[in-house]
Amino acid sequence: MLEQLLNIIAPDECLVCGKEGVCVCQKCSGSSLLVKKPACVMCNRLNTTGKTCPNCYAKSRLSGASVAYRYEGTAKDLIFAMKYQNHRGAMRYLAARLPDPKYQAAAVVSFVPSDGRSRRQRGYDQAELLARRYAKANGMEFVALLARVRHTKQVGQSRSNRLKNIQGNFICHKSVIGKTVILVDDVITTGATVGECAKVLKLAGAKRVWAVAVAKG
Numbered sequence: 536m537l538e539q540l541l542n543i544i545a546p547d548e549c550l551v552c553g554k555e556g557v558c559v560c561q562k563c564s565g566s567s568l569l570v571k572k573p574a575c576v577m578c579n580r581l582n583t584t585g586k587t588c589p590n591c592y593a594k595s596r597l598s599g600a601s602v603a604y605r606y607e608g609t610a611k612d613l614i615f616a617m618k619y620q621n622h623r624g625a626m627r628y629l630a631a632r633l634p635d636p637k638y639q640a641a642a643v644v645s646f647v648p649s650d651g652r653s654r655r656q657r658g659y660d661q662a663e664l665l666a667r668r669y670a671k672a673n674g675m676e677f678v679a680l681l682a683r684v685r686h687t688k689q690v691g692q693s694r695s696n697r698l699k700n701i702q703g704n705f706i707c708h709k710s711v712i713g714k715t716v717i718l719v720d721d722v723i724t725t726g727a728t729v730g731e732c733a734k735v736l737k738l739a740g741a742k743r744v745w746a747v748a749v750a751k752g
């Protein structure tokens with residue numbers, strides 16, 4: 536509570552040089568935030584669009600990803616501050632720097648839910664906060680679509696029920712028939728998680744799934 540209050544009153548300061556005002560000042564952002572070049576987010580092969588290459592698409596069903604930064608240095612520090620220190624300034628800063636949406640017609644914005652334990656510990660989901668701000672900034676609809684599956688809970692359910700809209704660790708609890716889903720996450724590492732999400736969203740009827748992330752590891 537006190538921490539939240541301090542976050543509101545205390546001005547941000549640059550995480551790199553300490554200058555007051557914003558959590559990374561303009562001077563430092565140019566030199567310490569490494570822009571991520573467009574690539575297939577699954578195999579890292581560079582391209583010009585961020586589209587998933589045909590091989591990786593066959594496995595993941597993710598159409599592509601737009602990523603702001605490489606997961607190094609200051610980007611890593613900002614994400615840590617947002618994720619583990621509830622640094623709202625860092626969250627706002629990163630949300631404002633997410634790449635523009637590639638698709639807006641019939642598109643909704645959602646997020647990759649973090650696993651239950653870390654969410655319970657922190658009391659908030661940073662990917663959801665990012666997605667909500669991103670949707671608002673781009674005049675798009677935000678919808679919470681995915682939940683993590685607790686596999687132990689499925690014992691005793693019929694097989695068909697168990698398989699319905701469940702893929703790996705995720706379940707989609709709304710219909711997204713014909714929609715493009717813009718899926719926001721903080722960090723993409725191997726792409727396996729976002730690939731699982733894409734598959735379950737496709738099962739739920741999504742026309743296409745495109746990821747938007749702060750950084751790629």
Ligand SMILES: [Zn+2]
Pocket residue numbers: 549550551552553554559560561562563564
């Ligand atoms: Zn600075």
Ligand SMILES: [Zn+2]
Pocket residue numbers: 575576577578579580587588589590591592
């Ligand atoms: Zn690929």
